[in-house]
Amino acid sequence: MMIYPVVxxxxxxxxxxxLSRKNRPKQLLALAGDxxxxxxxxxxxxxxxxxxxxxxxxxxxxxxxxxRMVPRLPARNLVIEPCARNTAPCVGLxxxxxxxxDREGIMAMLPADHHIAEPAAFRRALAGAARLAGxxxxxxxxxxxxRPETGYGYLKVGARIPGSGRHPRGLQPxxxxxxxxxPDVVTAARYLADGGYLWNSGIFxxxxxxxxxxxxxxxxxxxxxxxxIEASLGTPAYTRTLRRVFPACPSISIDYGVMExxxxxxxxxxxxxxxxxxxxxxxxxxxxxxALGNVAEGEAMIIDGRNDVVLAAGNRPVAVIGLxxxxxxxxxxxxxxxxxxxxxxxxxxxxxxxxRGREDLL
Amino acid sequence: MMIYPVVxxxxxxxxxxxLSRKNRPKQLLALAGDxxxxxxxxxxxxxxxxxxxxxxxxxxxxxxxxxRMVPRLPARNLVIEPCARNTAPCVGLxxxxxxxxDREGIMAMLPADHHIAEPAAFRRALAGAARLAGxxxxxxxxxxxxRPETGYGYLKVGARIPGSGRHPRGLQPxxxxxxxxxPDVVTAARYLADGGYLWNSGIFxxxxxxxxxxxxxxxxxxxxxxxxIEASLGTPAYTRTLRRVFPACPSISIDYGVMExxxxxxxxxxxxxxxxxxxxxxxxxxxxxxALGNVAEGEAMIIDGRNDVVLAAGNRPVAVIGLxxxxxxxxxxxxxxxxxxxxxxxxxxxxxxxxRGREDLL
Numbered sequence: 127m128m129i130y131p132v133v134x135x136x137x138x139x140x141x142x143x144x145l146s147r148k149n150r151p152k153q154l155l156a157l158a159g160d161x162x163x164x165x166x167x168x169x170x171x172x173x174x175x176x177x178x179x180x181x182x183x184x185x186x187x188x189x190x191x192x193x194r195m196v197p198r199l200p201a202r203n204l205v206i207e208p209c210a211r212n213t214a215p216c217v218g219l220x221x222x223x224x225x226x227x228d229r230e231g232i233m234a235m236l237p238a239d240h241h242i243a244e245p246a247a248f249r250r251a252l253a254g255a256a257r258l259a260g261x262x263x264x265x266x267x268x269x270x271x272x273r274p275e276t277g278y279g280y281l282k283v284g285a286r287i288p289g290s291g292r293h294p295r296g297l298q299p300x301x302x303x304x305x306x307x308x309p310d311v312v313t314a315a316r317y318l319a320d321g322g323y324l325w326n327s328g329i330f331x332x333x334x335x336x337x338x339x340x341x342x343x344x345x346x347x348x349x350x351x352x353x354x355i356e357a358s359l360g361t362p363a364y365t366r367t368l369r370r371v372f373p374a375c376p377s378i379s380i381d382y383g384v385m386e387x388x389x390x391x392x393x394x395x396x397x398x399x400x401x402x403x404x405x406x407x408x409x410x411x412x413x414x415x416x417a418l419g420n421v422a423e424g425e426a427m428i429i430d431g432r433n434d435v436v437l438a439a440g441n442r443p444v445a446v447i448g449l450x451x452x453x454x455x456x457x458x459x460x461x462x463x464x465x466x467x468x469x470x471x472x473x474x475x476x477x478x479x480x481x482r483g484r485e486d487l488l
Numbered sequence: 489m490m491i492y493p494v495v496x497x498x499x500x501x502x503x504x505x506x507l508s509r510k511n512r513p514k515q516l517l518a519l520a521g522d523x524x525x526x527x528x529x530x531x532x533x534x535x536x537x538x539x540x541x542x543x544x545x546x547x548x549x550x551x552x553x554x555x556r557m558v559p560r561l562p563a564r565n566l567v568i569e570p571c572a573r574n575t576a577p578c579v580g581l582x583x584x585x586x587x588x589x590d591r592e593g594i595m596a597m598l599p600a601d602h603h604i605a606e607p608a609a610f611r612r613a614l615a616g617a618a619r620l621a622g623x624x625x626x627x628x629x630x631x632x633x634x635r636p637e638t639g640y641g642y643l644k645v646g647a648r649i650p651g652s653g654r655h656p657r658g659l660q661p662x663x664x665x666x667x668x669x670x671p672d673v674v675t676a677a678r679y680l681a682d683g684g685y686l687w688n689s690g691i692f693x694x695x696x697x698x699x700x701x702x703x704x705x706x707x708x709x710x711x712x713x714x715x716x717i718e719a720s721l722g723t724p725a726y727t728r729t730l731r732r733v734f735p736a737c738p739s740i741s742i743d744y745g746v747m748e749x750x751x752x753x754x755x756x757x758x759x760x761x762x763x764x765x766x767x768x769x770x771x772x773x774x775x776x777x778x779a780l781g782n783v784a785e786g787e788a789m790i791i792d793g794r795n796d797v798v799l800a801a802g803n804r805p806v807a808v809i810g811l812x813x814x815x816x817x818x819x820x821x822x823x824x825x826x827x828x829x830x831x832x833x834x835x836x837x838x839x840x841x842x843x844r845g846r847e848d849l850l
Contacts, residue, residue: 144807429836443849444823445506445837448830452811456823461806461816463825468810474791475807487805 127260129175129252129331130231132220135164135184135192135238136210140476140488141405141469144457145439148488153238154191157403158412159423164238165195170245174252175234181205181223182238183216208369214383215375217330218341218352219368225334226359232259233337235330235380241412243399251396252331258287258299259331263392264340264385266302266331268324269400274314277404279326279381280306281393293394302391305381324395328402330380337384344384351375405469406453406462409435426454433466460487489622491537491614491693492593494582497526497546497554497600498572502838502850503767503831506819507801510850515600516553519765520774521785526600527557532607536614537596543567543585544600545578570731576745577737579692580703580714581730587696588721594621595699597692597742603774605761613758614693620649620661621693625754626702626747628664628693630686631762636676639766639832641688641743642668643755655756664753667743686757690764692742699746706746713737767831768815768824771797788816795828822849 139152146152153164160166168180177198183205184192192204205223207216217235224231234252242248251267258265268281284303293299305326309317317323332340342349351371358367376383385391401411410433413421420428424438427445434451438444440458451466464472479487501514508514515526522528530542539560545567546554554566567585569578579597586593596614604610613629620627630643646665655661667688671679679685694702704711713733720729738745747753763773772795775783782790786800789807796813800806802820813828824834841849 144805427837427840429833429840430830438823440823442821442823443506443837443841443846444825445834445840446825447833447837448827449814449825452825454823454825459804461800461802461804461818461823463806463808463811463814463816465810468792471791471809472807475789475805475809478789478791478807479805484805 127230127232127256127333128179128228129234129256130179130181130224130228130334131168131171131175131234131236132181132183132217132224133164133167133236133238134213134216135182135188136207136216137237137239138185138210139239140473143472143476144455144460144462144487145437149187150191151188151239152403154188154195157239157409158241159414162195163241163403164192167236167238167240168196168199170242170248174249178203181220183207183220184238185210208372210377211372211375212377213380214341214345214348214378215351215372217337217380217384218348218375219355219372221334221338221341222352222356222359225338226356229335231334232256233332233334235328235332237328237402239403240327241399241401241403243401243412245398247396247398248400251394251398252329254293254299254396255329255331255392255394258392258394259333259336262333262336263287263390264330264332264336264388265299265392265394266385267327267329268393268395269327270296270395270397271318271323271325274311274318275325276308276311276314278402279308280317280323281326282306283322283324283393283395287392297395297397299392299394302393305386324393325400326381327396327400330385340384340388344387345376345378348375348383405472406435406437406455406464407466407469409437424456435466489592489594489618489695490541490590491596491618492541492543492586492590492696493530493533493537493596493598493614494543494545494579494586495526495529495598495600496575496578497544497550498569498578499599499601500547500572501601502835505834505838506817506822506824506849507799511549512553513550513601514765516550516557519601519771520603521776524557525603525765526554529598529600529602530558530561532604532610536611540565543582545569545582547572570734572739573734573737574739575742576703576707576710576740577713577734579699579742579746580710580737581717581734583696583700583703584714584718584721587700588718591697593696594618595694595696597690597694599690599764601765602690603761603763603765605763605774607760609758609760610762613756613760614691616655616661616758617691617693617754617756620754620756621695621698624695624698625649625752626692626694626698626750627661627754627756628747629689629691630664630755630757631689632658632757632759633676633680633685633687636673636680637687638670638673638676640764641670642679642685643688644668645684645686645755645757649754659757659759661754661756664755667748686755687762688743689758689762692747702746702750706749707738707740710737710740710745767834768797768799768817768826769828769831771799786818797828 426436788798
């Protein structure tokens with residue numbers, strides 16, 4: 127059974143404004159310092175899966191950038207969504223492509239914008255989850271929490287899955303009892319102490335036929351829409367059909383639309399230095415910091431600062447004096463200064479710019 | 489007796505980097521929001537003194553900018569120091585010019601970079617101090633303190649000067665007992681409570697002949713150098729003589745070199761909304777603030793901020809989120825982010841840039 131990684135690069139997040147823009151979303155930024163996140167996501171897959179079996183799903187606005195950043199990606203492996211419809215239609219569309227190529231193909235759904243510090247451990251986890259997927263499960267990868275994080279969803283771990291190979295202590299596969307929304311800090315601390323909760327990494331593995339069956343059961347309308355697209359695949363009518371049918375698909379996440387209703391969700395606990403880089407504040411997790419915990423890029427000059435993130439991406443000096451826990455980003459045509467624990471509120475600046483009619487900066 | 493205002497525009501301060509530069513010092517910036525500080529300083533003098541009697545002293549690097557900003561200044565009223573030699577030689581040079589024009593002329597030495605909210609009260613104070621100067625005193629203007637400020641020098645008020653006209657209660661002229669250095673906060677609070685201390689505004693009035701006599705007594709070498717310059721004044725040899733003699737003058741402040749040794753320093757207490765705009769933090773004193781105490785200029789976007797100073801002078805948006813008491817300045821080619829109470833430490837950024845060889849930004 128072959129693994130077909132499917133890198134979901136459809137995001138258009140605003141949490142990294144002013145670096146991210148409509149035409150330059152998070153996954154195309156080199157936030158972790160080792161090339162664009164999308165390129166790093168693809169590059170860490172071999173030898174588990176070669177580029178020839180790797181798929182990327184994105185919107186039309188980013189297709190050219192994806193081709194530029196992943197030049198070795200085969201043309202037919204770039205799946206273009208005519209418009210953003212959240213992850214359920216995205217997964218379904220990718221499944222149609224993979225199933226046509228390999229009736230037993232196992233898809234590894236990978237967000238394009240995460241950072242992974244230990245790629246070898248990551249690939250071992252994918253291989254382990256692929257075995258669960260091969261047995262018909264919908265396999266997720268759960269990250270062992272290291273802090274009471276309120277920015278992630280959690281998985282409540284249920285019964286151990288017997289006979290699923292050898293795994294390190296504490297990292298045996300299990301069934302998922304339930305998905306848990308982002309908790310408050312007290313609840314997150316309880317989850318951490320409990321030990322029976324894992325971070326939901328957003329990484330899923332399943333056979334293409336299994337996920338399409340699950341979609342048909344949980345979202346019958348989407349199932350039919352995908353069948354129409356599937357029938358056109360490989361014919362000259364494909365693009366036209368996709369443009370007609372896809373925009374009508376329900377805009378629902380795969381988690382909400384399918385996963386949370388499924389009875390066959392397995393989880394493989396894993397540890398591989400994972401971060402979803404949820405905001406500028408998270409850069410300290412994935413970048414080199416100085417002795418005072420500062421992240422500095424470009425001509426940043428941090429004087430008497432601690433735990434600051436200063437990205438001077440605009441090719442000019444940015445001096446920060448006497449401040450702790452602040453984010454300063456100079457993107458060249460706009461500047462952001464933000465308390466670190468307010469990094470999620472960058473969206474408010476984006477909204478304000480929209481009100482001011484500055485679409486050119488969004 | 490005529491008043492000859494002498495605006496001292498020789499400063500090259502670095503406290504307003506990145507707005508201020510070697511070629512664009514503080515006095516040429518519109519920090520108070522009503523034109524360049526130098527132009528505002530000249531403009532508030534009439535009808536006390538017309539532009540024809542107003543002098544400006546500056547360095548060669550800023551002469552063109554001064555002419556541009558004060559176009560009606562007569563050419564002979566622009567006194568150019570060949571190099572910066574602190575205020576004692578500056579005052580002496582101006583005195584030589586004024587004395588040549590009017591043997592009884594009263595000079596009003598005015599820093600070019602202060603803000604005055606009530607120009608009419610300011611002119612009344614100058615007129616009052618000029619009467620003291622006419623009687624032979626070296627008159628200073630002392631500002632009644634309104635807070636325990638540690639950024640200013642103080643004047644200890646001594647015996648009342650009798651028979652010097654009518655003055656509002658508490659604003660009678662007196663002799664200066666002594667000059668006091670910038671105090672710590674405890675001492676400043678004591679000065680405020682005591683009532684016998686005034687802020688040293690740096691504004692002095694004296695007859696040209698009196699200050700030259702004081703210079704000859706306290707700084708005989710400078711006195712002789714000024715005599716050489718005076719002898720050349722009005723001849724073709726003036727510029728050459730000035731270029732030869734002036735750089736050899738001792739680089740000492742008039743306060744230290746002359747005032748603090750003089751026995752005839754009078755002070756006129758005054759209130760006219762004075763600020764020396766010592767740093768970006770002081771802009772809240774002289775600019776319009778919003779309901780939360782923020783100063784915003786250009787495309788500043790302050791979201792959940794209090795008492796911030798955000799100057800988006802670089803023609804691009806600057807978003808500040810969730811921060812109190814910070815200064816953010818985008819000058820176009822450099823950005824400063826600073827805790828407000830560290831605004832004096834902007835110098836450290838300037839030093840760091842010098843170390844990095846970025847003279848182009850200084």
